[in-house]
Amino acid sequence: MRLSERVSRISVSPTTAVMQAAVKLQASGVDVVDFGAGEPDFSTPENIKDAAIEAIHRNFTKYTPTGGIRELKEAIVERHARDFGSAYSAEECLVTVGGKQAIFEAAAALVNHRDEVILPIPYWVSFIDIANYSGGKVVPVETRESEGFALRAEAVEKLISPKTRLLVVNSPNNPTGAVIPPEEMTKLLSLAERHGFVLLSDECYCHFLYDGRPRFSLGSSKNRDNLLIVGSLSKTYAMTGWRVGYALxxxxxxxxxxxxxxxxxxxxxxxxxxxxxxxxxxxxxSIARMLAEYDRRRQRIVAGLRAIPGVHCGMPEGAFYVYPNVGQILEAMGVEDSTLLAGRLIDEARVALVPGPAFGTREHVRISYATSQDRIDEGLRRLSTFISKLSPAYAQAR
Ligand SMILES: Cc1ncc(COP(=O)(O)O)c(C=O)c1O
Structure with a gap:
C-alpha cells in the first residue's frame, strides 16, 4: 500500500516500542525488569477514581464542549495560579487528550512546511516526530552533559533565523531530568518575543523537582503573547491512562x-x-508522597549505576529518569551507539531500557526509575552482571 509521504517521515515512538517488547516477554512468562516505562507505578488516588465513578452514575457520559468543560478549565487555571503564581483565565485554557495532543496540535497550528523548530538535545521522542510530521525542519540545539544537560539561552540564540517558528523546551526534562534555571527560561521567552516565534514549554514533570528546588513556570511572566504552556495530569496524579492534558x-x-x-x-x-x-x-x-519515593529511588539508582564500571551517571534534578553515559561500554563492544546494547540487554539480561538515539544522543541509555526499589536493585544486579561479562576489563574492575 502506498502511504503518505507525511506519515513516512515518522516512526512508532521508540519508548512505546520498548514498552511493548517488555510487555510481550512478560506475557510469555519471562521476568523482565522494566526500566522503559515513562509512567508512574503508583495507582491513581482513590478520591480521583471515586469522582469518575460518580460521573458515570450521574450519566456524565455524553459529548462535552470540544475544548473541555468550563469547570475543568477553571480548575486548571486556579491550580496553575496557586502552584506557580500565573494568572490565566479559563478562555486561555484548552483541555486536551493528554499533553501529547496539545503538542501535536500546536505544531500543526504553527509550523508551515520548512519552518524551523528549535529543539534541545536530548529531546523527548515525540517532539522530533511531531515536528517532522508538521513539515517543519528541526534545528537541534546541543546541551552539555558536563552541565547536567541544562539548556542555555545563549546556545538557542545562535540558531534563531527568520524561519524560526517554534522552540520546544521541557523542564524537568525527559530523558535527562535536567532543570532549566528560571533565569534562562526568562531569557528564552525574551528571545521568543524579540524574534517573533512561539516558546512551547512542556511542564509535564513540573511537580517532580528534587533537593528543594522551587517550582517555576513561565506562565507567571507578565508578557505571555509568545508562550504556550503544555501541562498534563498524567504524571502529577498518576493518571496516564485517563488521558487529560491542557494548553495555556x-x-x-x-x-x-x-x-x-x-x-x-x-x-x-x-x-x-x-x-x-x-x-x-x-x-x-499524593504528589509529595510520590516525590519522596522517587527521590529515594533516584539516590539508589544513581549510586548503583555509578558503581558499575564503564557507566557514568549524573544526578538528575527532576522527573523520574536517569540518562547514564555508557560510551566506554559501547567502545568495548565495538559499536557506535547504544541501540545494540539495549537490544542485548532485553534479550540476554532481561532488562528493558531505551537507547539514547531515540532521544538524539549516541552513547546514553534512558532508565526510568518509576518502578519499585526491589526491581531497581534487581535491574542493577542484572546490568552489572551483563556488563562485567562483556569485557575482561570490566570484570577486573569489579
Ligand atoms: C516530556 C513529555 N511531555 C509530554 C508527555 C505526554 O504525556 P501525556 O500525553 O500522557 O499527557 C510525556 C509523556 O511521557 C512526556 O514525557
Missing amino acids: GSAALLGAMLKLQSHSTSNPTSISQKAAVEALRGPQD
Missing part, C-alpha cells in the same frame, strides 16, 4: 488548536474530565 496560551493559538481537536478526537473523555476536576481541586498530598 493566547486565544488565537488555542482557537486554531481547537479546530483540529474538533475534527479529530472531539472532547477529552467526559468521565476523565470530572476525575481531573477532583485531582486538581482535591487533596494534593
